[in-house]
Amino acid sequence: MNGACERLVLGTAQFGLDYGISNAQGRVSEADAAIVLNRGVELGVRWVDTAAEYGGAESALRAPLSRHCELQVISKLAPLSSLRPLGGDVIAAVHAGIRQSVARLGRQPIDVLLVHRAADLWSSDADAIAEALDGARELGLVRRIGFSAYDREEIDRAVQAFRPEVVQVPASVYDQTLTQGPIQELAAEGVEVHARSVYLQGLILLEPDRLSGMFRPLAAHQDRFHSNCRAAGMTPQQACVAFALQVPGIARIVVGTTTASEVEQACGAAEGGAGSVDWMSFGINDTRIRDPRRWPDRARL
Numbered sequence: 001m002n003g004a005c006e007r008l009v010l011g012t013a014q015f016g017l018d019y020g021i022s023n024a025q026g027r028v029s030e031a032d033a034a035i036v037l038n039r040g041v042e043l044g045v046r047w048v049d050t051a052a053e054y055g056g057a058e059s060a061l062r063a064p065l066s067r068h069c070e071l072q073v074i075s076k077l078a079p080l081s082s083l084r085p086l087g088g089d090v091i092a093a094v095h096a097g098i099r100q101s102v103a104r105l106g107r108q109p110i111d112v113l114l115v116h117r118a119a120d121l122w123s124s125d126a127d128a129i130a131e132a133l134d135g136a137r138e139l140g141l142v143r144r145i146g147f148s149a150y151d152r153e154e155i156d157r158a159v160q161a162f163r164p165e166v167v168q169v170p171a172s173v174y175d176q177t178l179t180q181g182p183i184q185e186l187a188a189e190g191v192e193v194h195a196r197s198v199y200l201q202g203l204i205l206l207e208p209d210r211l212s213g214m215f216r217p218l219a220a221h222q223d224r225f226h227s228n229c230r231a232a233g234m235t236p237q238q239a240c241v242a243f244a245l246q247v248p249g250i251a252r253i254v255v256g257t258t259t260a261s262e263v264e265q266a267c268g269a270a271e272g273g274a275g276s277v278d279w280m281s282f283g284i285n286d287t288r289i290r291d292p293r294r295w296p297d298r299a300r301l
Contacts, residue, residue, distance in 0.1 A: 004046035016055030039260035051076035058104035076116035094132035152236035171195035187249035241269035
């Protein structure tokens with residue numbers, strides 16, 4: 001088993017949605033999803049990441065998970081607003097949502113369950129959500145709990161609701177806002193930190209001349225990054241994976257893949273090490289670029 005590949009988590013948003021700014025083929029078929037997961041397991045990958053909000057992704061994982069009991073599953077709870085009718089019981093709604101994910105995945109317990117919408121954890125229902133998550137663990141529906149966050153403010157507010165065991169945050173060569181301080185602080189508290197958006201939903205991998213619309217001003221920056229990667233003997237994908245893996249405090253990184261070849265490339269990137277790229281010089285301050293919530297709907301998740 002490849003030790004470097006063990007730190008990779010296969011993202012599956014593209015198994016249920018037409019996801020990713022650089023994904024030209026659209027949603028991955030269930031047959032192709034199974035091929036992707038089979039190759040990942042062969043290479044030593046032991047984690048998959050999904051969510052109730054990722055269309056049919058959980059259902060697409062059911063058959064492959066039945067064949068690969070060694071795969072551990074991270075899923076995310078749907079936003080509370082979609083789980084319960086107005087005035088409904090919060091704890092019952094959360095447990096019902098988790099049981100639906102269990103049924104779609106065919107896996108109980110779910111290894112890690114994250115609150116997908118961090119803002120639910122500072123709503124008026126925050127205490128009930130925390131109680132529901134603790135209860136789900138006691139009922140054997142989930143093993144560990146945590147949340148997904150976008151920025152420092154979300155982390156700071158969410159940890160007031162409950163003590164997370166796993167937190168998922170964005171970290172990429174372009175978005176380094178959490179890589180010096182917040183991630184290390186979480187890890188020091190015993191939280192397992194997973195990095196997502198390491199390719200910034202594929203944006204960083206695009207050739208500079210393919211950037212258009214709101215991303216056109218990024219072309220010169222992107223060209224400089226790609227040129228530095230070539231000079232270091234790395235592909236942009238290798239550089240993105242290497243950057244995230246070398247950040248202190250990051251335990252695992254989520255990588256979106258649509259083909260077996262992309263899984264192989266991600267594992268190869270994980271093996272390759274950090275190289276000699278000047279990471280710090282490629283961080284971007286413009287939140288319109290580094291925060292997918294500000295992108296057009298077609299590109300955003």
